[in-house]
Amino acid sequence: MSRQAFVTRFAPSPTGYLHRGHAFSALTAHEAARAAHGRFLLRIEDIDTARRRPEFIAAIAEDLAWLGLDWETPVRVQSEHFADYAAALASLQARGLVYRCFKTRAAVAKEIGRAPHGPASPYVGAPLQPDEEARLISQGLPYAWRLSLAAAERALGGLGALAFVEEGEGPVALDPARIGDPILARKDLGVAYHLAVVVDDAAQGVTHVIRGEDLREAAHVQRLLQALLVLPTPAYRHHPLILRPDGKRFAKRDAGETLRDLRAHGVTPQALRRDLGF
Numbered sequence: 001m002s003r004q005a006f007v008t009r010f011a012p013s014p015t016g017y018l019h020r021g022h023a024f025s026a027l028t029a030h031e032a033a034r035a036a037h038g039r040f041l042l043r044i045e046d047i048d049t050a051r052r053r054p055e056f057i058a059a060i061a062e063d064l065a066w067l068g069l070d071w072e073t074p075v076r077v078q079s080e081h082f083a084d085y086a087a088a089l090a091s092l093q094a095r096g097l098v099y100r101c102f103k104t105r106a107a108v109a110k111e112i113g114r115a116p117h118g119p120a121s122p123y124v125g126a127p128l129q130p131d132e133e134a135r136l137i138s139q140g141l142p143y144a145w146r147l148s149l150a151a152a153e154r155a156l157g158g159l160g161a162l163a164f165v166e167e168g169e170g171p172v173a174l175d176p177a178r179i180g181d182p183i184l185a186r187k188d189l190g191v192a193y194h195l196a197v198v199v200d201d202a203a204q205g206v207t208h209v210i211r212g213e214d215l216r217e218a219a220h221v222q223r224l225l226q227a228l229l230v231l232p233t234p235a236y237r238h239h240p241l242i243l244r245p246d247g248k249r250f251a252k253r254d255a256g257e258t259l260r261d262l263r264a265h266g267v268t269p270q271a272l273r274r275d276l277g278f
């Protein structure tokens, strides 16, 4: 495989210190890149500028270097690319593929709870009538931008032809029930996770998205966005999550399990790597 043929990334959000789960994910991607003679990139997903903290960004590099990983520079930092995300959103707006959503989280949660398919299905809404929308805008109410799944299906002539490859499993057809009308721009940020990830994976030439099982559903939304924005489609590999001894997921607030805590307690990177199966 040529050097360009395999590009993967580790994309943490700097809202806390990295823990064992992050170490496993970063090592999995790094190891895959090494095995394929490919490239390993780091991306700092800090669009949530209220929650990101500079010390967490610095700690990511420190912790990954301690683990023995290396990555290409410059590192892509999402907060430096708001203009790219705005351009992608503008292209969707121009084609009538997104609509303003003024609803609060609580209102959306309530509607999902009442939906015929039950609370597991994502929210599907609809644009407001123009006069109602104008009234809310004139009141200065904040709004998010949601992708309209119905408009996307019309624009693409259906979703039937869309799939992504889950490595080790094969092609996975897009499932509209996992997509709904996702938020592409949060009320407070002007962008949201899915849009930033899709724009960045393309900008960085990522060919293989390697990340935790918890983001498997996200691939359905992201594949749809790639089709709408005419971006290349990477292959996906969603790895099992490393769980705490009690079977729960690691959370950023779990004291004692961050990589810096482990380090402070004398755990060596070799021991941790072994422990994680590397």
Ligand code: GLU
Pocket: 011, 012, 013, 045, 197, 210, 211, 215
């Ligand atoms: N920033 C996301 C996280 O910390 C990962 C995004 C991705 O890998 O697509 O969970």
